[in-house]
Amino acid sequence: MVERKDNKRIGESPDRKRYLYAVLYAVVLGFSVAAGSNIVFGDDVSLSYTDNYMKPFGITSLLIFAAVSAAAFAGIQVVLRFYGRLRLLFVYPAQGKLQQGMSKKKTPQSGSPLCVDLQQAVTQPKDGAFGKRRGFLFVLLLLLVSWLPYLLSFAPGSVLDDSLASITPWTNGTPLTNHHPVVYSLLVGGFVYLSKILPISLNAAVFCYAMVQSVCLAGTLAAMFCRLQRAGVKRCVLAAGVAYAMIVPYFPAYAMILWKDPLYSCALLWLSMLLFDAVRKEGGLPDRAWQIKWFLALLGTAFLRNNGAFCLLFMATALLLSGQRKRFFYTACMTVIVALLFFTAQHTVYPLCHIADTEYTEKIGIPLQQLAATVAYEGKMGEEERAFLLKIMPEQEWKERYAPCLADKIKWTDGANMEYISQNKRSFWKVWGSLFFKNPAIYLRAYGMDTFGFWVPGVQNRYGYVDLYITENDLGLHQTDLVQKLFGSTIRPLLKKRMIWIGSGTLLWMTLGGMLLSILCRKSTSRKISGSKIPGSKISGRKISNSKISGGEGEKGGKGDWIIYLPALGNVLTVLIATPVAFSLRYVYVFAIGLPLYVLLPFLREGE
Template sequence: MNSAVNRLRTPVLLLVLYFAFEVFNRYTFGWSLPLATALLVAIIYNVIRKEHGNHDFIPQTARARVTYDVLRVLIMALLAVSLILGHHIHIGGSTYAGTMAENYIEPYSWFDAIAFICIFFVLILAERTISQIALTYCSKAKTVPAKTISSIPLRPFLIASAIVLALWLPYLLTYWPGLIFGDTLSSFNQMFSGTLSNHHPVAFTLAMKLCVQSATAIGFGRTTGIALYTIAQMSFMALCLGYLSIWFIERLGVRRRFVWLPVALFGLSPYIATYSIALWKDPVFSCCICMISTLLADAVLSEKGITSRLQTVSLCFFSLIAMLFRNNGAYIVLALILLLAVASIVIHVRKKSLRYVSILLPLCISLVAYGVISGPAYSALHVTPTEKVESLGIPLNQMARVAALNGDMSDSDRAYMNSLLPLDQYKDKYRPTCTDMLKWDPEFNAEPLNNDFWSHWVSMLIRNPRVYFEAWEMQTFGYWTVNVPAAALHTTNIDGGVPRNVHPEHEIGFDIASHNLLGSETFRIALPLSSYSISGGMVFWILIAACLILIRYKKWQWMLPLLPLLLLYGTLFVASPIWYWPRYIFAAQLAIPVVIVLVYRAVFDSKSTGTPDSR
């Protein structure tokens, strides 16, 4: 009997593996390739068989192992849930203006429960297999000595920055004086009317105004002034990415001649190059967040915090500019300060150490400076505050979905929703994946948002929790799913802003004109505005995986450089105005080299490795 069971064990296991992988493929990729699945199952089974009983991990206490296992199971379960949710999101129309009939959530079924088990099983197996392969490689590789955290050499940094800038110049000449969007026109209107609004950050508007005034003062026109701002933005971005290129190679300990790899990536990528000339607030903001993560990475890698005056000034500068150039920057810096303050208190109580004070100080200085600028200084300039509706994207859409579906509402809730927009119009004007069409509707009245908004939001939440969750899904899925084609294969980042440079039917005005200084339209074909980038959902799960690896290698504090990026996602998860726009998470995409360095150092540094123990 036992012999028969043993003979059946292998084919049954292979069958189970094959079924689980087939379900995983269908939910994740939407297709089935039997031969590819069979090959993958054979590889996984072979690794499992060879590694059976070999549960090598770095030395950890029993408590640390339990913590890691709990986190691993939780993260894999959440990823499995995201794959199932994403599998049911149907995008059949415009992801900006599509109606409920076009963009919706397909009904769930009993098979989704089986799919969850299969997907979770595959994810756990994949994580285990990758871990075993990595551990096998690490055990055979030579021990890598811990690398010192030295300053970045000035000359290579400047050369790398200059090369990146030079590679971007053809885009500027082709789309002179820079890519102009509807948001840009709003800033132009403020610049030339004298009425300032923080709907689009005042710092961004005033920076362009300064460039225009400088150009006109020496006899040039407004178009040249806007080009001057674009050049300044390109130079700032090139300096940040040139620094990141050298930093990446130095911190990995790779020979410096390989710096051409990140330089080529940053300089030749159409996705990044178009950002360098995009007259949005996002390019400068994103580079600042990326540089904050880079500075924090040096602080944790050195284990001494911020040690130089230049780093202190840089952290203060980048934090302040990030807050001034995008409104959610203040929330990111404030949350970072609060988290660091709590961590500092805990570490001080346990180890009598004040490690994070050197990081907290410049962050607090920048926050105070921002408070002064956005408070008294903006008041002196008579700056109109940002409209409240701009920070209520998801909550407003959740309430609108309830009204559109004629959900459960009290008489007070109905009256409140009717005061925003006539109740009979929500069904036609509600858009599942974007709030803009609703808040910009001529009949939408934003005034009631200032009175009792949150009390009605809670009241409707209690009555319609599922509808609220579905509204949140449709408003944010691009930032956490990896299996919705509309997000995973998104290429219309720049085109989504309708650049006036290539849409002549939309006028620019203000005595500003767009030109192709290279003359031939061939250059516009060779330098496209649409390009693929790694999706926001993929980047999010890369960050989560990096955190899990750092925890596994007992590098909890090394997650600090990832906090600004995760907090950036957090602001989108609670107040996103649209299902997905890559420019909102551009900072996280740029900071992937920081993630790579942290994971590499955690795994390979001699301080992090050790003799595996039995689990």
């Protein structure tokens, strides 16, 4: 067995940071589960604070916190201890010249962690089915065919209230606003225009949009699976990933829905994939083709959702603070420039075109929820603060409208003087801050209730998960069951009943777990090789650590791969700051479509 000089087994590390990261993850996960166990939810986000609420923490909560934290920490240590063997469950063992050239006498003992690391340091052949253009097309067509029953059963697709808001400016002449991103509304307008210049109906135009969006989503997923194949992922694992995209309903449902979120999430995932390509490339700066792709993905992220620009600023900051600051300096600068371009358009170009900005109350949903909770739970409040709140709406109205899991009931209250907030922004934040220091517990509970669906694992709700309908409208939009027309029978009831629940909180913690392992396994792998000597050979650990097969500087796949998670993390952070509802998978849909990449990334060590 290979041992370190200090007689510690390979995989053990004196580095406190390694344990600090593991403890931090375990503690926060334990708190999330314990807090979630105290939440009473009536299965409807619009219910009042008497039906949806958070119970006080007690002994049971403490026990749950301790048990989950301990189990999570122990699980992380087990994964690190058997990391080499676990990796072989997901990726192929190497079959390169290095492995073939090492004689049996100079090869580490079978099954040793060092042998596993040396095997994984050799790049796999790239002649797999997924690595070629026909493989990409095969996955693309496979996904489209598997999603086709949904599109045909609910043709022309799903159109909800938000969707209608992007259609009506082109049909009824309603003013264009940035409440729903202008660029997305322009995109929708292009398809609506088809119904005016071609002999097709508005339903047919929406059907065309659904097909184009389906191709975009399927193409993005196919590109991701191709990258995983080139990284050495086993075919059975790739098949499981493709099956995940074929079977789980939120793929076909989001492919055909007229929402901005699927395309926005595709842009985010492309940012992750481009970072994946850059991190795995040996040294140097990304080439021009990469920069062009990065720029296009940045534009999609910034202009398809109003929180996208803030996500880009988070990414740029993280890149500049990372260990690869010099390598990604120009990339970070480009990211900031695109974010500033969006803000310039929002505050300069849009007003010149008479395009109204997003309502101010839309940006302060969580603060409004916290103020409503203070009134509802009769928190501490001065006369000046009470007078300010009563100018917005009467006290009884605050209580009746407060739904802990849905801010829209406060933001869009009929008769409320929300314009008063827009005219007195400084006073609003002064009152909000003053009441925060007087009622911190109420504020924290209100925040938790308005966001818990995004960070508590194992919880889910139908709200904003999978929608298969068209909102009643006067535009003539309606669904037609083409399957029934073609074959004489319908599968609609089966598709509506069929549901596989994977909540936003669960996806978040799976992604964070992948990021944690990417950091810890890289550190562990580096020490295993650099601190060891191959038995029967003259190659020392120091020489190995300086070679291109080491787990440190020479290991292309593992150096700084945590930055691949930045687009998804930046998005969820902006959502947790301003989400109007406790459940809505569409806000963090990038977790769902990027799950295979984010989960498998810790086990991908080879470079391109």
